Amino acid sequence: MKIAIIGTGIAGNVAAHYLAKEHDITVFEANDYIGGHTHTHAV
Structure with a gap:
């Protein structure tokens, strides 16, 4: 079965x-990155 996420x-x-x-x-x-709201940003 083909599934889109x-x-x-x-x-x-x-x-x-x-x-x-x-x-x-x-x-x-x-976005150009994966992870949604869990994506880490450098400080």
Whole structure:
């Protein structure tokens, strides 16, 4: 089954990890980095 995952936050990454084992997934992210709100910024 083809599945689209929107966003690469924790939920998107976990969903992609488990669904990729048995399905054809595509992940879409609006930003140029992964992690959503968990993305780290240098100080």
